[in-house]
Amino acid sequence: MSTKYLKRFFKPKSIVVFGATEEPDNLGGVVVRNLQESGFEGHLYVVYREATETVFGVPCYRGFADLPELPDLAVICSIPERVPELIRKLGASEVRAAIILSGGYLAQGEESRPLREAVKEAAKPYGIRIMGPDCLGILVPGHNMNASYSHLNVLKGKVGYVGQSGIVGTAMIDWATGQGIGFSHFLTIGDSVDVDLPSIIDYLAADPYTQSIVLQLNRITNARHFVSAVRSAARNKLVLILKSAFLHQAGALQSAVDSGVVSEDQVYDAVLRRAGVVRVTTSDEVFNALETLSRSKPLKGDRLALICNGMGPNALAVDALIRKGGKLAQLSEQTVADLAEVLPPFWSRANPVDLNATATPEQFARALSIVSRDPNVDAVLMIHAPTRLAPCVQTAEAIIRVQKSASTQVLTSWMGRASAIPARNLLSAAGIPTYITPEKAVEGFMHMVEYRRNQEVTRQTPPNYVLQEQSIHRMRAKALVDGIHSSGRDYLTHAESMELVNYYGIPSAHSSYATSVEEVLKVGRFYEEGVAVKALHKDNRYPFAYDQLLTKRWQDMALDMYSEDEIRRRVTRLDYRMRERYQDNELDGFVVQQMKRGFQSMQMHVGITQHPVFGPLIVFGVGGYTVDVLGDRQLGVPPLSMSLARLLIEQSRVHRIIQENSYRIDQDINTLCQMLVKLSQLVVDLPVVKALEINPLLLNKQGLLAVDVSVSLGEPVPLCIPAYPEHLREWATLLKSNREVELRPIRGEDEPAHLQFYKSLSPETVRLRYFYSRSVPNHSELANWSQIDYDREMAFIATALKQDQSYEYETLGVVRAITDPDNVTAEFSIVIRDDMQGEGLGRLLMNKITEYCRSRGTLQLVGSTLPTNLGMQKLAKSLGFQNSYNAEEEVVDMRLPLNPPQEDWQFHRLSLG
Template identity: 60%
Template sequence: MSTRYLKRFFKPRSIAVFGASEREDSMGGIVLRNLLESGFEGPLMAVNSKGYEQVNGVACYAGVAELPEMPDLAIICSPPDAVAGIVRKLGANMVKAALILTGGLSLHQSSHARALREEVREAARPYGIRILGPDCMGMLVPGSKLNASYSHVNILKGKVAYVGQSGLLGTAMIDWANGQEIGFSHFLTLGDGVDVDLPSIIDYLARDPWTHAILLQMDRVIGDARNFVSAIRSASRNKLVLVLKSNIIQDAEHKLELAPGIADPDLVYDAALRRAGVVRVETADELFNALETLSRMKPMRGERLALVCNGMGPNALATDRLLKKGGQLAQFTEETEQKLLELLPPEARIQNPVDLNADADPERFAEATRLLTKDPNVDAVLVIHAPTRLAASVETAEEVIKVARKTPRNVLTCWMGRFSAIAARNACNAAGIATFLTPEEAVNAFMHMVDYHRNQRVMRQTPAPFQQQNTPNRQRAGKLISAARESGRDYLHHSEACELLNLYEIPTANTRYADDIAGVVDCARQMGGSVAVKALHSANVYPFSYDDSAHQRWHDLALDLYSINEVRHATTKLAYRVGELYASDQMFGFAVQQMKRGFQSLQINVGITRDPVFGPLLVFGVGGYTVDVLADRNIMLPPLNLALAREMVKRSRVYRIIAENSYQVERDVDHLSGLLLRMSEMLVDLPELNTLEINPLLLNKRGLLAVDCAASVAEPGRLAISPYPEHLTEQITLKRSGRPATLRAIRGEDEPAHLEFYNRLSPESIRLRYFYSRGVPTHDELANWTQIDYDREMAFIVSAPRLDAKGYETLGVVRAVTDADNVRAEFSVVIRDDLQGEGLGIILMRKIIDYCRSRGTLELSGSTLTTNKGMQALARRLGFRISYNAEEEVVEMKMLLNEPSEDWQIYRLQQ
């Protein structure tokens, strides 16, 4: 993930097009004509080995060596076999950006094509030249008057960036958008991504001031999923991000791999995108409608929607779709209802949705819309129109547009029909009002915005106070995993899996083990009552074993055995069946338990699995021995905090069952949330834990009980979201008072203490930290400060027990935000006023310096006001270079942490 030299793609000062000719089928010629027609203002050069004097009026050269100057951007449309050589020559001449439109280098084509693709990658590597493509359609940037693509038309200027992986879908989007008079800030497709990947582009666009929203079309994640999740999580905190994800299996070699226990990979992508705070759209139609919404909707005030139409049929369609999507109908105030009563005929419907009646004229449409936009209980209005003689489409649209322009609320429109409705839709397009073909499409588009805000609310939800669990014996758990791997096993025996759960304080059913039938009978006698017997063998030691075996797991069980004769008979049958299927070294005896079938027990399936793309996942849903891979599956990317764990529970069918049947719903949710937290801790502590399944997990009035479990091990897995860096925690003692404190990374649960810390800062400290006076931070600001991505930034706090022994308080904080290339990190530090002189400043600064140096960051920098002599003295003491920036009127502090090793790093440090 790197944004180095990306500016040369989007804002090039000069361009050379390789493979350009005046043939009609010449891709290079098409690109050159598009550059000319878009009005690109920098020098243009054509390159063709056939030695043309010019192409389309642009001077042409035979090769790189003949160019009068090296371009900022090289666009390569030459034959596949020539591409690597061109890249090598460009790199040797210090060109840093190459856009490859050439086809035939796809990852999913022949072995020769893949070999050429790797040759291109290797040709670029020694020179640090950035490659966008191959097999992409190019890029269009209206702000730079740049159409470096083979698109048949140019695009309008707008505020939405489109990034896709399919070139043809991209050209279709351009054609549709032009027809709707919708523009873009950037438009590009990536192709197969030899170098420049989706996370890099997202990082660039997230910082672009002209891009307000990002629309992604993707088939799969190429490269590191952690970089992808990190990039879209970061972008979605400040900009709306929507994703169209398709499942395209290109060929047998790239067949989609599935995570154990999950039959539908879409569930995993849904979980990843939801966790990142973005919204997924399902179809190309929804993508087009989402673009309509992004381009024309005003900032969301809330999710309460009012519907108004000149008939109840369309209103019913919209209402039905809204409720199915989980939307909210606005409840009008009495004042609004009274005014509607005066406006509408006596038989008209006054409640939401509003029926204006078939005799409604344009003025009635406009006045009803105006009344609804004034209602404080209404956040947005959807106007639906079916054409009549009394309310012609165009006249009605003109009146509604007048109202929509004067309100801060969103007004969406739907002009049903075609013959007379086209002109009304065109009028709305010209006025910048969102308009749709059907009521359902309009509601879907509105709900995309609602889903985005809901996802952001979940992302920013303040976790409950951090509760340090009774520290599990992590060392014993690690040794348990290591012992299995050292013995050559990729699984844990049933007894080991139960022990692992017990080490993480997950209660398991009392289980005894026997090697033969006589041993099972003896165990049953000792236990007394009704028992269950399970045959243990090499197939059912693996979690989610029903995925790849026709023998369902209940065939290995004998339940409700009341007498010794029943135990002996059932175990004999199990032994005979297992003996026919498995060799003696594949049979591991029997497990015997007392039956735990309670009338009020809910059976749950909870576990850990590992996805080939996104790594470890948590799985939760309805369970039982008859569950299979198609069963209820709720998925979330770890690590979790308590707020996310509760969200995972409440999204499942399990919660709906609890809500209908339990008399202690919150207690049950707390139990399940705590269990998911412990499993999340297990994933962080034990990277070699591959999969784990608890099924069934019983939930009843006594709490939770794991009845059966299985676990497998493998090479260490990598979480898609960086976990809390507990290893960076250390204990310190304050210099003056001798007060003990903890120096650690900040976590989301620190939000209340962080607000209190801020409120105890003096106005002068706030001014010195933020360079201006400011009010109390909002919840969203506090969430951004405390719920950080540890791959992108770090904040260390000093936390200590309160003097009144009621919890913990924050004493000071230091923060460093690193750029995407890990070249520079910008720091800030603030100490509570009443703790000056305790040595916290130097402790925090040394911590952040050591941390950034260990990450390979090249330079740590910060700025402070000229009046902040204390910060300047501290910086000098630590070895920072101090200089005065006259333009900004601040003192700059810089420290070189690591020596740059590449030219581009040196260049960036000099900027």
């Protein structure tokens, strides 16, 4: 759903409530009173078939047709049986927005069906947008609107809350009100027919009064739309997601998740971490995270200092910090010396700092002032246990005074209840995060650390790595897989699987295949060292076949055979075992390999699995034949860059194994990163690959070797993050210099070249592009420009080899278009390097972006330029743009129609300019 209609939900000028009476337990009556008490300034009406003149003083009408005006928003609180007919009437009358607070099922004789389905069917012929059924409603304090059944109104603030559970929402309102935390918007969408979560996220991300967004999730349906919206919002605002580990929807998990490859919880962790957001799993945790993140300063690092008037609470905090992977700050010598003047002689002279039970409020404040200045400290946790010498309120007041001038983030934990509550209230009122226990305070700090790490990952410049495999190899891989898939077979044979990974530059062990014991003996003679034999059958044709029949996988193999007699004896025994378990048509023969020992080999497990909602995922961890017992399976969301691949490795136990056993740590990690990027490219190139498993994958002095590979095929499931649009690359020749340039979408690896490109621009070119003189962009800005979401925007760069024989590429020009959520208007901007003027590069890039936007169905391409930029105006006019002077903005607007509008709302949007 587009965001243009959401204004009717969040800023209506008139509201009608259906089904409201003055009865004490009437839902509609609660909504009417909430609207009145919130000070709603628009027109308010009630429709009830047994109407009285007014309901709580609000005009009441017997039918919708009796209303004096067409309302912007309808709030429906009627019984379920009446809701579908109401939706039909509203839609036919061109009411564009409705909230359905009713829920449940529609009775139809002896049968029933969900109200959601009945409402969806009733709304289908009309353009009405619907939130609900079974939602809490909407609260917008800035618009003085509480169109909900909440027992409290929310305070005005800067947090946007969107939930899928109404009851969790009411609990959140109660807690936040008690803590003094306000909201810009508060709503739950329930079992929404139409208004979807991603559209609301887009709306809140663009809202200037919303600084952070809290999402409470039960389920996600449109993964790509959701991830795109969350990634975009998280670029500029804090996004916190409450998602429990329990999945309530029966039958929602399929394929690899059912087989135990990964858990649903792992999938959500991986996807949300990739999106750059903070995930919590309990309501208690979301309260603490909101307390921290809505009141915290940006962290510069992850080093925490602890100060308390006793080592017991400090020890509790340290234990929690270590369990959660946090870091204790190492105090500088100057800090230790300054603290020595404040503390007793017997103090530990290290972090955590023990002020002793005799500490006074002044000592608390002095210690905080000293520690917060330490360059080695990124945050300070003040823990207070009540004593007669350090009264709770007086100590809190002293901390508040010092904290105002501290540049370091300060968190507090005032332990206790009777005397601690007033102190915690003071700290909250001063905007200082405060917690009941030290453990909860550490949890809050780690949320800050996680948020910072996730943001760094999303903005990290990927190392420049281009897939070296020739396109001919990837074409052969595609022909292999597509041919098998079209034949109806849903798996690759062992030989085909090994061939596939070879095409992507992942070396595989030399393998021979046999159908009998005698054939195994023949091929086994050619191996000088030990021989390994694996029986192939229907249960190991597919990846991640983790002993569904409670068999042991080692029974499918005969390893470490060094003589012909031993091969005959053990393979014969293996053959008997297989024939006892399987029919002849279920056996696929044997694979024979040389045993791979030595070279300090490390065994890894890598593969591709598929989630029914989020699509393909990369699996990585410790390998070998205990992999399903160890369960070291880390998940990556493709497409992967080198930096994302490195992060995936660092999360696994493999990283520690390499650090302990490898003599070339960086080289080995880089080799693994390249392998993961290749596997990620396989996911993009071959969407019918449902699952792939390499186990074991050996890493040793000789490099990588895939020992055993299996692949299954199925119907494609889209990536939840768009891949690099490689098909949009093309080459052109410049007019004057005849220089060959490549026109292609920008990617994250282009950041260094993009910085050099910007530095090469003259001050006048910068002014014409940005309308003002500006400084060199920082890393965060460059990351936003180069690491784009191809579903939301596009930037084409012109790049060519440098003319200094360095074989490096440089950026010559860039054109960018950002499309609104409705795909009505794309706004372009373009800049060409000064020395490239007159080469026809501007026309090439403008034609490129124009055709791209037209192919996406965008209705119009627009841009603005300064009146003095005659070159841009001339180029635009020659390309068919309509140029007009905008006196209000003092710019020249350029507008090019791309596609004709098809619906009424599109005509309306275009008429607004």
